[in-house]
Amino acid sequence: MSRSDTPSSPYAARRARLAAQLGTGGIAIVPTASERQRNRDNDFPFRHDSYFYYLTGFAEPNAWLVLDGSGRATLFCAPKDLEREIWDGYRLGPEAAPGVLGVDEAFSVAELDTRLPRLLENRETVWFPFATHAGLESRVDGWLQKVRARVRFGALCPEQQRDLCGPLDEMRLIKDAHELDTMRRAADISARAHVRAMQTSARMLRAGQDVREYHLDAELLHEFRLGGSQFPAYGSIVAAGANACVLHYRADAAPVRAGELVLIDAGCELDGYASDITRTFPADGRFSGPQRALYDLVLASQEAAVAATKAGARFNDPHDATVKVLAQGMLDLGLLDANKVGSVDDVIEQRAYFRFYMHRTGHWLGMDVHDCGSYVEPSQVGEVSERKDPLSGEIIKNRPSRILQPGMVLTIEPGIYVRAADDVPKQFHDIGIRIEDDAVVTETGCELITRGVPVRGDEIEALMRA
Secondary structure (H helix, E strand, O other), X not given: OEOOOOOOOHHHHHHHHHHHHHOOOEEXXXXXXXXXXXXXXXXXXXXOOHHHHHHHOEOOOOOEEEEEOOOOEEEEEOOOOHHHHHHHOOOOOOOOHHHHHOOOEEEEHHHHHHHXXXXXXXOOEEEEOOOOOOOHHHHHHHHHHHHHOOHHHOOOOOOEEEEOHHHHHHHHHOOOHHHHHHHHHHHHHHHHHHHHHHHHHHHHHHOOOOOEHHHHHHHHHXXXXXXXXXXXXXXXXXXXXXXXXXXXXXXXXXXXXXXXXXXXXEOEXXXXXXXXXXXXXXXXXXXXHHHHHHHHHHHHHHHHHHHOOOOOOEOHHHHHHHHHHHHHHHHHHOOOOHHHHOOHHHHHHHOHHHHOOOOOOXXXXXXXXXXXXXXXXXXXXXXXXXXXXXXXXXXXXXOOEOEOOOOOEEEEOOEEEEOOOOOOOHHHOOEEEEOEEEEEEOOOOEEEOOOOOOOOHHHHHHHHHO
């Protein structure tokens, strides 16, 4: 079923905004995602295409939206089939779709190949998302061939094909009130899940029970569904001990031991929108001295990044603020030897910090956990400079990063990952820490919507004692 409900929904408003950018002779084709087989007679749980859902609010598989420059919206969807509905569930059907979704007309998807060429006739430009759906370009070519076959009857064939991702990405980059409300609710559910996992870890260890990463993963999934989330937004990372130094580690069967840290990077998806939280905590509820020293360094770097996140700032500013704090901290704690790497400015210039901090400080967040939208400021895309990367030796092209605007949502997620090595102080061996929150850019700063789970070290310890 759809969640759009009325023609005055935000989905109808988005279609109108997009239509205005297509031009009077433009027409857009947007498919939803395909169902994917998991194994014999069993599919993966279906998840809609984000672009399609953004414009329709329609979560059923096997559907297409066609939108022209006048704003006329045509939906193709699975027809009503009472026998199949016994097996697969309710279908909205083309008869009910206009009233529920606010589209102008709807047809069975079985009529797509017949009706699409006629809809494309006499258009100047056909828009569709490039390189997002395998085989889509070939299908468009097939429909255009049928249009060309009618030129002797006066039909005109579109002369241009344009990437629909461009205008849609720009639209999706600024979240509207409907989206922000959903994202706040997703963040609240995810925060409760992290609290639950923290407290479960401490409680089970105090009781002398065997604790595994999958036990904590189960607590996350339980709270996600309890809160109404449809899916995890991504595969949850539950990494105990040295596993936290593997950036994309997945929850597995490793033991969770007292005296070690646990890194959990997990967030739910609610009504099509992702949340993304990382917390690192002592498995039994108490940081050791070295653990707390590194944790407080990462937290200080996040606080610097948060302060740098505001309208008018650049997307890269939070990362630069994080790196400056982390680089100084690595020198202060002895992770880096000043006699070998020089000053903090030298550490930054030579990227000596990269050994312990090798990812960016954030990414866009929205319908996708790594959401769409350019990281380059569109008005300055032609301003290019080159530099040689001091580690790889590659020539990097630099362009001015995006200017932040109210309504953009990004993550702020610094970390530090210390693998055991002879030249690293032993007390820091195999400690991995990341702290991640979701930030909505405002006129004066940013709103952290994921602070329903504590972030300060003493608050985490108090929570785990409860």
